[in-house]
Amino acid sequence: MSTSYDVKFWEIQRNGSSKTPSYVVRWRVGAKVKSKTLRTKELANSYLRDLRLAAKNGEAFDLASGLPVSMLAPAPETGPTFLAFAQIFIAQRWKTSAARTRETDAYALLALVPAITSDLPGRPDADELRKVLREHALLPEGHRGELSAEYVPVLRWLETASLPLADLKEPRVVRMVLEAISVTLKGQKAAANTVLRKREVLHHLLELAVEEKVFGANPLDGVRWTPPDTVDEVDPRTVVNPRQARKLLDAALRVGRSRGPRMRAMYACMYYAALRPEEAAGLMRANCHLPEEGWGLLTLEKARPAANKRYTDSGEAHDDRGLKHRAERDIRPVPIPPALVAIMREHVEKYGLAGDGRLFATSKGGLYSASAISRVWKQVRVLAFTPEQVASSLAATPYGLRHAAVSLWLAAGVPATEVAQRAGHSVEVLQRVYAKCIEGHARQTNRKIANALKM
Structure with a gap:
């Protein structure tokens, strides 16, 4: 118009x-x-x-x-607008989704909803549109923040300008949507994994529309689109060897008065037991068998992934979930070597437990935020590495300790099925993502090949 x-x-x-x-x-x-x-x-x-x-x-x-x-005469009934159906989609997914999944859904729709609008005059600023969507429109009833008077017109514009969902029957509209998810909120080219995650959310939304008889088939299936190339494999340059891992864990003792030392055992669990950060965050003393000598055992049953408060049921910054890729009450036993047993026993003796029995807590008994864990890790790397290594991608994030653990187990000859069991992966994913040699093993392999050539 x-x-x-x-x-x-x-x-x-x-x-x-x-x-x-x-x-x-x-x-x-x-x-x-x-x-x-x-x-x-x-x-x-x-x-x-x-x-x-x-x-x-x-x-x-x-x-x-x-x-x-x-x-103007009202437009003929064309079914729900894209915004209205996005709200239905959010509400349906909310009950059974983890907080991080809810956040991923909302993040994708932050890009999609403003893109699927008509060119009505008075379009609000992009930041205003996203604020209204993030804090109000893309949350279910009961979770929405109160909308201040200055943002009511922004919501009204969105509700009026949002195109009918049925418009996505047109290939040109679908292509417009795919272009919208291919850039960041700042208009720059988006990372491949980000684009694919947004498209996956759009695909799920349109599948729901198929169920609701809005479409006979998913409109995405009728449009040719080449997905961006992604790299699933762990880059060997990011993986530390055992000597480097020990230097990192020792360096944690020298970060801050107590924050680094309190986090050291948590980092150690990521390296020696290949725990995900959220699994370490949810680890209870009752889950740990820590003998005075020999190997111990961690029996994982809960995870506490970090998430935005608006997406958790509790309103806290961590969700309370079962283990990833497992049934609700399933457990995962992980044998741990004496080195980790000793670190964990020392941690419990020095810092005790949180009020609910968790091993790893702040001095006030709370959970560490993802940003706090990352900030300490940056300081750890500076203390443990040379300037060249600090500038590299070697163990750039704490998650790199888990990559190093799994790579070490595979390089040591542990059967893939056993590694997958301990790491909480399928064998297929394990071999595709983690089957890499840790730093220094290439030299050993070269020697073996050279010896074989001499025969």
Whole structure:
């Protein structure tokens, strides 16, 4: 719809070409002159008064009909708008989704909803649109923040401008949507994994639309689209060897008064037991068999992944979930070597437990935020590595300790099925992602090949 604010009105005139008395209202929208003939002067005055009032209130006038937007006939029923259906999608997924999944859904829709809108005048700023979506519109009832008066018009614009979901039957609209998910919120080219995650959310939303009979088939299936190339494999340059891992764990003792030392055992669990950060966060003393000598055992049953408070059921910054890729009450036993047993026993003796029995807690008994764990890790790397190593991707994040653990087990000849069991992966994923040699093993392999060539 094309609109204009350039409007001019003329005085009412009697229609001299008609045998019966009638009156003509004339006005101009842009360069187009419009008119309407009414039976009585009172009706004509009333009609002109409505037009003048709309212009005085700052309404846009439609160039095609000459009418202000508020006087246009309602569009024929076309089913839910994309925004309305996105809200249905969010509400349906909320009950069974983890907090991080809810956050991923919302993040994808932050890009999609503003893109699937008509060109109505008065489009709000992009940051305002995202704020309203993030804090209100893309949350289920009962989880929404209160919308301040200044943002009510932003929501109204979104609700009015959102295109019908049925418009995605058109391939050009689908291509427009795919273009929208291929860039970041700042308009830059998005990372391949980010693009694929957003497309996956869109695919799930449209599958729900198929179930609801809005579409006969998923519109994404009818559009040719080449997904960006992704790299699933762990880069060997990021994987530390055992000597480097020990230097990192020792360096943690020298970060801050107590924060680094308190996190040391948590980092050690990621390296020696290949725990994910959220699994370490949920580790309870009751889950740990820590003998004075020999190997111990961790029996994992819970994870506490970090998430934005607005997406958790508790309103806290960590979700309380079962293990990843496992049934709700399933467990995962992980034997741990004496080196880790000793570190964990020392940790319990020195720092005790949180009130609920967790091993790893702040000095006030809370959970460490993901940002706090990363900040300490950056300081650990500076203390443990050379400047060249600090500048490299070697163990750039704490998660790199888990990669190092699994790579070490595979390089040591542990059967893939056993490694997959301990790491909480399928064998297929394990071999595709983690089957890498740790730093230094390439040299050993070269020696073996050289010896074989001499025979």
